[in-house]
Amino acid sequence: MRFFRSAAAAYGSRVIGVVLSGLLNDGAAGLEAVARCGGLALVQDPADAIADEMPRSALAAVAAGLPVPSARLGDVLSELVREPAGPRIPVPPDIRLEVDIAAGERVDSSILSRIADPAAITCPNCHGVLSTVRGSRPLRFRCQVGHALTADVxxxxxxxxxxxxxxxxxxxxxxxxxxxxxxxxxxxxxxxxxxxxxxxxxxxxxxxxxxxxxxxxxxxxxxxxxxxxxxxxxxxx
CATH class of the missing domain: 1.20.5 (Single alpha-helices involved in coiled-coils or other helix-helix interfaces)
Structure with missing residues (x-):
């Protein structure tokens, strides 16, 4: 998730995010960031995924996500990298802030309140208070230490x-x-x-x-x- 988000903030429309077979939905949150920054979102077709939870979540989170059979992913990627990238668009402030937090920037309740609202749920990693990231697809939380987790996780x-x-x-x-x-x-x-x-x-x-x-x-x-x-x-x- 952090890798997708930082790549999206740095390279915008030049990014092609790919979500493959897997469990839970943390990859879906990262793919959504790629799409919001102008990148392309590819998803392994859930029909041929060994574990279809991750690809299904990605398609639900990213309306423009393109489902591709696993046997075709290599060809599709080869074609897409030959195409010119789309126009660069401004990085949304919430994505930029989350990239900074992941990079180790100071975060406290006043900073976190710019993008999230406190929730009566504790972080499973540090046991601090989680905040619900506003407008996130899928539903996602952050704590003041910097941990980011989807509701499924x-x-x-x-x-x-x-x-x-x-x-x-x-x-x-x-x-x-x-x-x-x-x-x-x-x-x-x-x-x-x-x-x-x-x-x-x-x-x-x-x-x-x-x-x-x-x-x-x-x-x-x-x-x-x-x-x-x-x-x-x-x-x-």
Whole structure:
């Protein structure tokens, strides 16, 4: 994404951006910057991509994106580089600012507010506050440290964090159930019936909590249900 954006700012209409098979949609955000700076946007046809998520996102983000079968990409690029570049257009201020941020320029809330609005979401990399980049396609965020992420990337990172938190919680609750069960047994063996009953009740509660968390973990691991095709995508129409 940063490479596309910096190339677009530096070379404008002389840039040809190409998005190939891949997951998530960070490449789509970079390709959108190429198109806004006057460059050309090529996208591997999702129909012959091993992973079609990235090319589909790119075509959704860039209305002028040209889907090309992978077998034809080399020929198309060879033809395009022989054509004269289009007229140079001014680099949009938001793209210029993001290039400067990626290059290490100082960024704080006042600078970031020129292009983004604070969101109640934390950066998965530094845990700082994210801001929503205004008008971005696809939906995208930046933090004050300089990290830039699409919503899909943030969602994937959050999914991983939730899975890890659930597994930690399951382990802790199961250990707690085991501990109070042993304390209940110790109470019975020492003749402290009331104490034993109290710990047995707690052990039952913790086992119920653990079972609820275990179901949540299993649900998070289950593959998504297949969705009906809503018409397919053979290219922009």
């Amino acid at each position: 943030v969602a994937k990172e959050q999914e991983n964090a939730v899975d890890e938190a659930l597994r930690v919680a399951l382990r802790v609750v199961e250990e707690r159930a085991e501990l109070v069960s042993r304390m209940a047994a110790d109470g019975r063996n020492s003749g402290r019936r009331a104490v034993a009953e109290m710990y047995e009740e707690r052990a039952t509660e913790y086992r119920n909590y653990a079972e609820t968390i275990r179901r949540a973990v299993l649900l998070s691991m289950a593959p998504p249900a297949p969705q009906e095709d809503e018409g397919g995508q053979d290219g922009p129409g």
